Amino acid sequence: MSVVHGTIRQVSSRTDEAQRLRDLALLRRVRDRMDREYAQPLDVEALARGVHMSAGHLSREFRRAYGESPYGYLMTRRIERAMALLRRGDLSVTEVCFAVGCASLGTFSSRFTELVGVPPSVYRAQMAEATAEPPACLSKQVTRPVRNREARPTTAELA
Structure with missing residues (x-):
């Protein structure tokens, strides 16, 4: 039984890591967009829609990745x-x-x-x-x- 749980935990951590890498790629796209379009009216909701994330998730992950809010x-x-x-x-x-x-x-x-x-x-x-x-x-x-x-x-x- 412990082997089964260990396997599930290992697969889950790989899945979590893959999702984290996908999120980082999306966050980089958001940051690049802000760098390019800084003079445009941008808000978190619009940025989140552009990468198919919720505004809350984008804000949390952006702060975790870059140390400040979008x-x-x-x-x-x-x-x-x-x-x-x-x-x-x-x-x-x-x-x-x-x-x-x-x-x-x-x-x-x-x-x-x-x-x-x-x-x-x-x-x-x-x-x-x-x-x-x-x-x-x-x-x-x-x-x-x-x-x-x-x-x-x-x-x-x-x-």
């Missing part, structure tokens, strides 16, 4: 993209908010501040200051053409 992951992607847009400096904070798929400027600003540590307007000002033109002496040194015979030896050549 919404948290999506907002992180949106804030990362917003940071890049703010560094460019050609869009206002409001334009950036809507460009990354956020519907509320207040939610965007509070989430940005939570993740980055400063409000979007302060981040933009800091980045503008940090990316100001470098000193002329540095520009001259970096942009100076170097002939092959003048090139410094690489680390491998020195060894």
Whole structure:
């Protein structure tokens, strides 16, 4: 009798592992979709429908696999993209908010501040200051053409 139970338990664990691998593949599809479509209106129900899961199961498994909720992951992607847009400096904070798929400027600003540590307007000002033109002496040194015979030896050549 114990052999029968051991066999059943072994088959059950293989089945559970196969299901877990299938779920991980589906979760990767959800994460990839969020990475691609971060600016689109996405919610857990729509993401779950796309992989034929219930919203609750998707949320639980996503958190277990990636350490944060699907919404948290999506907002992180949106804030990362917003940071890049703010560094460019050609869009206002409001334009950036809507460009990354956020519907509320207040939610965007509070989430940005939570993740980055400063409000979007302060981040933009800091980045503008940090990316100001470098000193002329540095520009001259970096942009100076170097002939092959003048090139410094690489680390491998020195060894």
